Amino acid sequence: MTINWQQLFAERTARMQASDIREILKVIAQPDIISLAGGLPAPELFPVDHFRRAFEWVWETNGQAALQYxxxxxxxxxxxxxxxxxxxxxxxxxxxxxxxxxxxxxxxxxxxxxxxxxxxxxxxxxxxxxxxxxxxxxxxxxxxxxxxxxxxxxxxxxxxxxxxxxxxxxxxxxxxxxxxxxxxxxxxxxxxxxxxxxxxxxxxxxxxxxxxxxxxxxxxxxxxxxxxxxxxxxxxxxxxxxxxxxxxxxxxxxxxxxxxxxxxxxxxxxxxxxxxxxxxxxxxxxxGFVDQHVERIKEVYGERRLTMLRAMQTYFPEGVRWSNAQGGLFFWVMLPEHIDARELLVDAIKEKVAFVAGQAFHADGSGRNTMRLNFSNATPEKLEEAIKRLGRTIERRVGVTNVVRG
Ligand SMILES: Cc1ncc(COP(=O)(O)O)c(C=O)c1O
Known part of the structure; x- marks a missing residue:
């Protein structure tokens, strides 16, 4: 007898769905895509050497305890x-x-x-x-x-x-x-x-x-x-x-x-x-390493945030608004009402840019015209290029001429 798995699953599984974010992580694995999608830290800032030394210390001084429950x-x-x-x-x-x-x-x-x-x-x-x-x-x-x-x-x-x-x-x-x-x-x-x-x-x-x-x-x-x-x-x-x-x-x-x-x-x-x-x-x-490291991260992400902000001011058409993110990893962009960010994402991926459409973050299914842009993961040059491409993509959807703003 073949097993009917769906029938066997508990009721609580009914709402377990693949998240837009984890799905998009598959798309952005393509090397030529500039991703503004994940909430990924900048990998070049990871303190790899500190971890290597810390693990050496653990194995040398406390190896048995480290391997124990x-x-x-x-x-x-x-x-x-x-x-x-x-x-x-x-x-x-x-x-x-x-x-x-x-x-x-x-x-x-x-x-x-x-x-x-x-x-x-x-x-x-x-x-x-x-x-x-x-x-x-x-x-x-x-x-x-x-x-x-x-x-x-x-x-x-x-x-x-x-x-x-x-x-x-x-x-x-x-x-x-x-x-x-x-x-x-x-x-x-x-x-x-x-x-x-x-x-x-x-x-x-x-x-x-x-x-x-x-x-x-x-x-x-x-x-x-x-x-x-x-x-x-x-x-x-x-x-x-x-x-x-x-x-x-x-x-x-x-x-x-x-x-x-x-x-x-x-x-x-x-x-x-x-x-x-x-x-x-x-x-x-x-x-105290973590305190110094946070300062370094703030310097790098602060610059990336400014790059993205300036690029949005330059390349996004009129009618597009964004939140005033004073920290963190994301800008939240509100597109004109009639634009569906999931449809925009399909166009954007053709332009080799990815982001996360905002609807998934709304427990009531609203927010079709919103999107989340990450600025921590890509270099400033790539961020600027990504926003330029995204601006073009939005413009085509909006069907209006780009008005370059200061
Ligand atoms: C608001 C919020 N909570 C929790 C998490 C999960 O973080 P962690 O990696 O610690 O599980 C994230 C990750 O992006 C987040 O943005």
Whole structure:
């Protein structure tokens, strides 16, 4: 008898779909394409030598422990280092005992879905929001309570109305700094309001912060976690954008019962994050290297951001708008209403440029005329060329003459 696999799969698999981003990563593997698609760091900045030396140190000094199973919570010296660094960098008061090391912050999102969401429970999230979070929550058959955004981030007044009306909101998910995909940053007033709402309604906020350190303009704003006096903010951090994503190392900051439940949820998933890589990351970080490295990344990405901004001002036709991304890795572009970014992408790939169409970041299926452009991965010369080609492609779709703007 042949097996009917589809019939056997659990209900929760129904919404598991290939993401636009992972699909596009296949297209951009072609060497002549300039990709503005992934959220990929610049590979030439990866501190390969530091990792080589760190692993040598691990093998020479601690090889047996590095190859052994270890505790689910994570390597204690790395957790102590992170607690001290978060206090210094983000004003977050925490301890190693509140930090759980994960396989990237993506695993943190999955574990949060696992411990909080029953089918039909709601997650309040920004429109647009991070695709990987939507995918993680989709697995647990979540529904979404969509909160609109503007240039000051999530509109917390709309969230308040929503929390008054909706009874099944279990989590509020927010990316307050240089959000993926929109590049937007939440204002201080809204951060304070959001933290107050979380405490008032008893709904935890998940603060996902992979880009917080990558600010190229303007003044830093306090993290939600640092404003949290009620203990209702769960913070997700990651090494992916400040050191390297390949090892898949991130962390969750949570306290009390939430922390304990996360540890219990991680055990059946993978028992623990790899011992050797946690030790090597600690070795790379412990003497202040990561701070210098972040400064170097900011210099390089800051320049790329400016190159992209100037190129968009020069080559994009009238009627195309973009967010004011003061940091992070992305510009968010709003095309004239009648343009479908997925159709534009087909044309763009013929011109050897790739980006991600914005619809995938909208849990309600809206955002057809939006697209996300990454500026961290390609060199300034390639970025300029890519925007030039994209400008031509948009112009053809818009059917208007290019007006070169200053
Ligand atoms: C907002 C956001 N959260 C989480 C992640 C996943 O990061 P990690 O590599 O730590 O799993 C990303 C990656 O791009 C992201 O943009």
């Amino acid at each position: 270890s505790i689910t919570e994570g390597y204690p010296p790395l957790r102590q280092f992170l607690a001290a660094r978060m206090a210094r960098t983000f004003g977050i008061r925490t301890t190693a005992e509140e930090i759980l090391i994960t396989n990237g912050s993506q695993q943190g999102l999955d574990l949060l879905g696992k411990i909080f969401l029953d089918p039909g429970d709601k997650v309040a999230l920004e429109r647009p929001s991070y695709l990987g979070a939507i995918q993680a929550f989709d697995q647990y058959q979540a529904e979404y309570a969509i909160v609109p955004m503007d240039e000051d981030g999530m509109q917390t007044e709309a969230l308040e109305e929503l929390l008054q009306r909706e009874t099944r909101v279990k989590l509020i998910y927010a990316v307050p700094n240089f959000q993926n995909p929109s590049g937007r940053t939440m204002s201080l007033e809204r951060r304070q309001h959001l933290v107050r709402l979380s405490a008032k309604f008893g709904v935890p906020v998940v603060e996902d912060d992979p880009y917080g350190e990558l600010r190229y303009e303007g003044e830093p704003l306090p993290s939600l976690k640092s404003l949290d006096t009620a203990g209702s903010v769960i913070y997700l951090g990651t090494f992916s954008k400040i050191l390297a994503p390949g090892f898949r190392l991130g962390w969750v900051v949570a306290s009390g019962a939430a922390y304990e439940q996360l540890v219990l949820a991680k055990q059946p998933t993978d028992l623990q994050t790899a011992t050797a890589s946690q030790m090597a990351f600690y070795e790379v970080c412990k003497d």
